[in-house]
Structure formats: C-alpha cells, structure tokens
Amino acid sequence: xxxxxxxxxxxxxxxxxxxxxxxxxxxxxxxxxxxxxxxxxxxxxxxxxxxxxxxxxxxxxxxxxxxxxxxxxxxxxxxxxxxxxxxxxxxxxxxxxxxxxxxxxxxxxxxxxxxxxxxxxxxxxxxxxxxxxxxxxxxxxxxxxxxxxxxxxxxxxxxxxxxxxxxxxxxxxxxxxxxxxxxxxxxxxxxxxxxxxxxxxxxxxxxxxxxxxxxxxxxxxxxxxxxxxxxxxxxxxxxxxxxxxxxxxxxxxxxxxxxxxxxxxxxxxxxx
Amino acid sequence: xxxxxxxxxxxxxxxxxxxxxxxxxxxxxxxxxxxxxxxxxxxxxxxxxxxxxxxxxxxxxxxxxxxxxxxxxxxxxxxxxxxxxxxxxxxxxxxxxxxxxxxxxxxxxxxxxxxxxxxxxxxxxxxxxxxxxxxxxxxxxxxxxxxxxxxxxxxxxxxxxxxxxxxxxxxxxxxxxxxxxxxxxxxxxxxxxxxxxxxxxxxxxxxxxxxxxxxxxxxxxxxxxxxxxxxxxxxxxxxxxxxxxxxxxxxxxxxxxxxxxxxxxxxxxxxx
Numbered sequence: 001x002x003x004x005x006x007x008x009x010x011x012x013x014x015x016x017x018x019x020x021x022x023x024x025x026x027x028x029x030x031x032x033x034x035x036x037x038x039x040x041x042x043x044x045x046x047x048x049x050x051x052x053x054x055x056x057x058x059x060x061x062x063x064x065x066x067x068x069x070x071x072x073x074x075x076x077x078x079x080x081x082x083x084x085x086x087x088x089x090x091x092x093x094x095x096x097x098x099x100x101x102x103x104x105x106x107x108x109x110x111x112x113x114x115x116x117x118x119x120x121x122x123x124x125x126x127x128x129x130x131x132x133x134x135x136x137x138x139x140x141x142x143x144x145x146x147x148x149x150x151x152x153x154x155x156x157x158x159x160x161x162x163x164x165x166x167x168x169x170x171x172x173x174x175x176x177x178x179x180x181x182x183x184x185x186x187x188x189x190x191x192x193x194x195x196x197x198x199x200x201x202x203x204x205x206x207x208x209x210x211x212x213x214x215x216x217x218x219x220x221x222x223x224x225x226x227x228x229x230x231x232x233x234x235x236x237x238x239x240x241x242x243x244x245x246x247x248x249x250x251x252x253x254x255x256x257x258x259x260x261x262x263x264x265x266x267x268x269x270x271x272x
Numbered sequence: 273x274x275x276x277x278x279x280x281x282x283x284x285x286x287x288x289x290x291x292x293x294x295x296x297x298x299x300x301x302x303x304x305x306x307x308x309x310x311x312x313x314x315x316x317x318x319x320x321x322x323x324x325x326x327x328x329x330x331x332x333x334x335x336x337x338x339x340x341x342x343x344x345x346x347x348x349x350x351x352x353x354x355x356x357x358x359x360x361x362x363x364x365x366x367x368x369x370x371x372x373x374x375x376x377x378x379x380x381x382x383x384x385x386x387x388x389x390x391x392x393x394x395x396x397x398x399x400x401x402x403x404x405x406x407x408x409x410x411x412x413x414x415x416x417x418x419x420x421x422x423x424x425x426x427x428x429x430x431x432x433x434x435x436x437x438x439x440x441x442x443x444x445x446x447x448x449x450x451x452x453x454x455x456x457x458x459x460x461x462x463x464x465x466x467x468x469x470x471x472x473x474x475x476x477x478x479x480x481x482x483x484x485x486x487x488x489x490x491x492x493x494x495x496x497x498x499x500x501x502x503x504x505x506x507x508x509x510x511x512x513x514x515x516x517x518x519x520x521x522x523x524x525x526x527x528x529x530x531x532x533x534x535x536x537x538x539x540x541x542x543x544x
Contacts, residue, residue: 065379100335111338122414147395151396214369
C-alpha cells in the first residue's frame with residue numbers, strides 16, 4: 001500500500017487507528033481455548049469487529065514466536081485474513097548486518113507479504129537500507145519509543161551533532177529514504193516531544209504506540225502530530241483486544257475501537 | 273549452560289569458536305535440494321563435522337524466517353540437534369517494550385530452550401531486563417557491531433557522559449546484570465577498540481562476529497580481547513558453511529573450522 005492509498009483510507013474511514021494484534025494466549029477469553037487455533041479464532045473475530053474502524057493491523061511477532069512454529073503459522077494465517085485495503089505492519093523490530101537485514105526484508109515483504117515492518121536503528125545504515133526499495137512497502141524505524149527505557153539511550157545528548165540520539169536517528173534515516181517508504185515510531189507517551197519531531201520530519205508518517213494501556217493522550221498526540229495529510233497512525237493493542245474477557249469480547253473490542261475512531265474523527269475536524 | 277561450564281568446554285576443546293548457522297537455501301550445495309528439508313540436512317551435516325571443534329552454535333533467525341513457518345520449524349529442529357555440551361545462541365537481535373521483550377524471552381528461553389539470545393539495546397532497560405533472571409541463560413547485548421553502520425550511531429560521542437554511545441550501553445548494561453547472565457557483541461572488525469572494551473568490562477564474555485567473510489583478525493582479537501577465563505566466543509559463519517559448494521561441503525567446513533580451532537589453540541598458548 002502506498003502513501004496516497006493510505007491517506008485515502010484514512011479520509012474514507014475518518015480514522016488513523018492501527019489495531020495491535022499482540023495476542024496473548026493467556027489473556028484471550030477462556031471459551032476460545034477449546035478451538036483448534038484459539039489465537040487465530042480470536043484474531044479473526046477482532047478483525048471482523050474492527051475492520052471498518054481502523055486502517056492498519058499490527059501483529060507483534062513476539063507473541064507468535066512464543067508459541068513456536070505453530071505460532072509463526074498463526075501469524076501467517078492472521079496476515080492472510082487482513083482485508084486488502086488495510087495496511088499490515090509486522091511489529092518485529094528487526095535490524096542486523098546488511099546480508100541479514102536483507103533476509104529479514106525477504107521474510108516479511110516477500111514470504112509474508114506485509115506492507116511494513118518495524119526496524120531498530122542501532123546498527124546503522126546497512127541495517128536499515130535493505131528494508132528500502134520494495135515497491136509500496138515501508139520500513140518503520142524506531143525513533144523515540146513509548147517505554148521508560150527510551151530515556152536510557154534515545155534521549156542522550158550527542159556532543160558533535162548537538163542533538164539527542166533519536167533526533168540524529170531521524171535526520172540520518174531521512175537521508176536514506178523518502179516519506180514514501182519510511183515512517184518513524186514515536187511513542188504517544190512522549191506527547192511533549194511530538195511537535196518537535198513533526199518539525200524535524202514534516203512529511204513522514206509516524207506510527208504512534210502508547211495510547212491506551214500505556215497512558216498516552218490521543219488528542220494531544222493528534223493536535224501536535226498531524227501534518228497536512230494526517231501523517232499519524234495511532235496504535236492501540238491491549239485496550240481493544242482485552243476490553244472484555246467474556247463471550248462479548250469482539251463486541252467490546254468494537255466499542256473501544258469505535259470510541260477511538262470517533263475521537264479521531266473529532267480530532268480530524270478540529271485540528272487538520 | 274553457565275559460565276563455568278562454558279569455560280570448561282573452552283578448556284577441553286581448546287576452542288572458543290562459535291559456528292554461525294546463517295544457512296541460506298540459495299547457497300547450500302545443489303545436491304541437497306532434493307532432500308525433504310535441505311536446510312536441516314545441511315545444518316546436521318555441518319554440526320556433525322564441527323561439533324568437536326566449537327563450543328557454540330548460533331543460528332541467525334532471519335535465515336529461517338525467510339522460509340516462513342516451515343523455516344521456523346527447521347530452526348527448532350536444528351536447535352534440538354545441537355549436542356548438550358554446546359552453547360546455543362539465537363542470533364535474533366530482539367528488544368521491545370517490557371511485556372513484549374518478556375514474550376521474546378519466553379519464545380527463546382522456554383519454547384525453544386536456547387542458552388542465549390542476542391538483544392538490541394536501543395529501547396533501554398525495560399527492553400533488556402526481561403531477558404535476565406533465567407537460570408543458566410544469557411542475554412547478549414549489541415555493543416559495538418562488526419558492520420560499517422556501527423559508525424552511524426554506536427560510536428557517536430555523548431555530551432554529558434563523555435563516552436561514545438556503545439560505551440554507555442556497556443556501562444548501563446553492567447549495572448543491570450552480572451557476567452553470569454550477560455555478554456556483549458563486539459565486532460572483530462573493530463580490533464582497535466577491543467582492548468578498550470575489555471578494560472570497560474573485564475569479566476564479561478564477548479561474542480565476536482566478523483572473523484572470516486567480514487575480514488576481522490582472529491589473532492589480534494584474541495590478543496587484545498582475552499580475559500583470565502578467555503572471555504571470548506569468536507563466530508565464523510559463511511567461511512565455514514560455504515567452504516565448498518560440492519558434495520565435500522561438510523569435509524571442507526570441518527577443515528575451515530579445524531584451521532580456526534588450531535589458530536585459537538595457538539592464541540590460548542601465546543596470550544592467555
């Protein structure tokens with residue numbers, strides 16, 4: 001999916017919601033555990049309940065890997081069940097030396113056919129560039145993340161560059177790729193920084209986790225983070241997936257997704 | 273496997289060789305492609321040919337993920353075939369917010385039962401700590417990597433800390449975990465830095481990739497990197513795996529592993 005198509009979906013659905021499929025088998029409703037594949041059944045039900053309210057699904061590879069090769073198969077089956085007009089993001093945070101990153105790109109873009117994959121920047125240019133140059137595919141590089149640990153390295157000041165580390169990550173990555181194939185992860189818990197980051201990277205989409213269970217403020221993030229073509233994908237995972245642990249889990253997940261979509265529609269009217 | 277057991281294996285085999293199982297189906301000998309599982313057949317042959325010469329096997333997850341869920345199964349089968357007295361390292365370079373890193377730790381340490389997993393530090397403490405506290409298991413954190421991109425961020429100078437980024441990574445990680453459960457990745461292509469890094473972290477094992485195809489110098493690395501209990505695992509992948517593309521691939525792989533082991537034995541005599 002390219003940038004124009006993504007912007008069209010956002011306009012049409014009045015939503016920039018990404019639903020994180022961090023599906024934890026120990027947290028899904030007990031009545032699903034008798035199904036042949038509880039996680040897949042759960043994911044399909046969540047997607048049926050939310051597909052008209054969101055523009056992206058983001059399975060987190062850790063949750064599938066924790067179930068071994070069967071989990072990996074469930075990840076493939078989950079991705080295959082995503083409707084064509086919804087962006088798929090493998091939240092994998094990969095990154096390695098060139099020939100290995102090229103292998104990861106092949107795994108996610110070719111073997112699994114996702115639209116986007118999250119990439120960790122620590123290993124630099126040759127770890128990021130192999131994820132570029134795939135038609136209508138995206139690398140989403142970690143810039144400033146939503147967790148407490150983001151203060152350990154990402155916000156340290158660099159002497160010569162006179163920036164914080166994450167700012168140099170953004171600046172270097174922008175030299176490597178345009179806004180047509182690169183996005184940045186910017187945590188919603190860092191709302192104070194988001195206007196600044198928008199000024200650094202005016203045209204790029206930001207994938208914003210941290211709304212919901214992690215406590216980020218959707219309205220603040222939207223007000224400070226929008227660019228002219230929205231430029232945000234805001235992710236919620238746990239608050240949607242585990243809105244109920246009963247038989248009404250899909251209905252309650254839809255209600256939470258609907259609440260977020262309506263808040264997004266309001267923000268689009270107010271701030272765009 | 274704990275630190276003492278690893279040191280014993282090194283002494284016994286006079287080797288600190290780690291064989292990287294970065295098995296690329298497009299590079300293995302053509303005659304194997306008619307096998308039901310060419311990658312597994314190849315890996316088993318490589319392990320039979322080298323098990324007495326090395327102390328660790330390090331499959332790189334990218335190469336298995338590029339083959340989808342069947343590849344992931346091959347990874348599991350490969351790990352299951354590693355002899356008990358050899359350390360297994362999942363070269364996965366994972367790292368995410370706390371609850372997700374915990375899921376990765378479960379995937380590798382419990383589901384897959386590897387001894388060690390490589391971890392990317394960009395997301396800080398709560399992305400690293402979930403890999404700690406597993407009995408006789410190891411987190412191996414990226415410090416200074418072997419690739420050109422290591423100069424993009426890892427070696428930038430930090431203003432307040434008056435160190436380069438990778439030095440602060442090492443210093444902070446040492447606050448989080450002892451040398452009994454933490455190692456560092458230090459690229460062999462960075463031999464000039466290795467004495468300095470040893471002075472920062474005297475007791476910790478370093479996993480050293482970059483000897484072989486990437487051009488690092490084993491003797492230099494050993495001379496500068498040894499501590500009193502060796503403290504090095506030196507990895508070679510491509511130079512062993514693809515020593516021959518013919519039917520003699522395992523024999524040639526053994527010859528290359530043997531050459532490295534003998535060089536290691538010499539280094540142990542000369543420098544320890």
